[in-house]
Amino acid sequence: MVSKKYIKLKLTGKTKDEILEELVEVLNAGGALNDKDEFLKVVKQREATSSTGLEEGIAIPHGKTTAVKIPAVAFGRSEGVDFDSLDGEKSKLFFMIAAPEDATDSHIETLSKLTSKLLDDELRERLEKASTEDEVIAILNEEKSEDKSSKENVIKKDGFVIAVTACPVGIAHTYMAADSLVNKGKELGVEIKVETNGSVGVKNELTPEDIKRATGVIVAADKTIDMDRFA
Structure with a gap:
């Protein structure tokens, strides 16, 4: 492209x-x-x-x-x-x-x-x-290879964070936000699952089991998403 x-x-x-x-x-x-x-x-x-x-x-x-x-x-x-x-x-x-x-x-x-x-x-x-x-x-x-040595030095933390990212058009910010959250999770040793609400629909959808298990929720969105499920 x-x-x-x-x-x-x-x-x-x-x-x-x-x-x-x-x-x-x-x-x-x-x-x-x-x-x-x-x-x-x-x-x-x-x-x-x-x-x-x-x-x-x-x-x-x-x-x-x-x-x-x-x-x-x-x-x-x-x-x-x-x-x-x-x-x-x-x-x-x-x-x-x-x-x-x-x-x-x-x-x-x-x-x-x-x-x-x-x-x-x-x-x-x-x-x-x-x-x-x-x-x-x-x-x-260019494809960048992961630095395994730095990954191995991360101490795994307890807890599980779920997140949702969404933007009006759903072709740029939605995915940048998701990648940024996943990268930070790896850096901090925090398990995280991110649902994207992009222009091709919902991907990596959060299940009721994910939500029940989560210790925290991050919503990075500037359009309306279903918030009732997190109540």
Whole structure:
């Protein structure tokens, strides 16, 4: 979904809207869109719900609509733009996700894999320094092996935590939040199960047995989910 034609290493936009328009143009020029104006409208509607400016200089604007011809991800890099990010810092690395209305499970899984990679500090630093489009693609395609030695040193703690993640569109934040929680669980030695409420439906659904056994619940969502089951 990320190819050289969807990469722009030097974005010129100075505002949030200018960056969005620039990335939409990149996708349109690459042949990913049916209707660039409609796609831009959907992306801006998503931003109005809650900003896709995350922490650590990353922003992941996205939209799921019939205005998208083929699933694609545009990557752009800037010297820093105010993107209403969660940590108040300027955003430098932009990934604009274009998902068709009928996006398949495999499309969503690929996108969730991409967004989870962005939790890696080292990967983000390398993306900031990459000098060519090919280098960007190579970095994103790398598979990182788990550090078993650090995993073995974690002391297993008692208790079991359950969690639910969900966002309005369900193709980026839902899975980043889930991966972040799972990674923190591994780091702390805490057993955790995370249910995702994404655009392809509920995955890894929490069972009544999970809920009964849990010592704590984390809800990371900005859309309505079934809370009665946790009563």
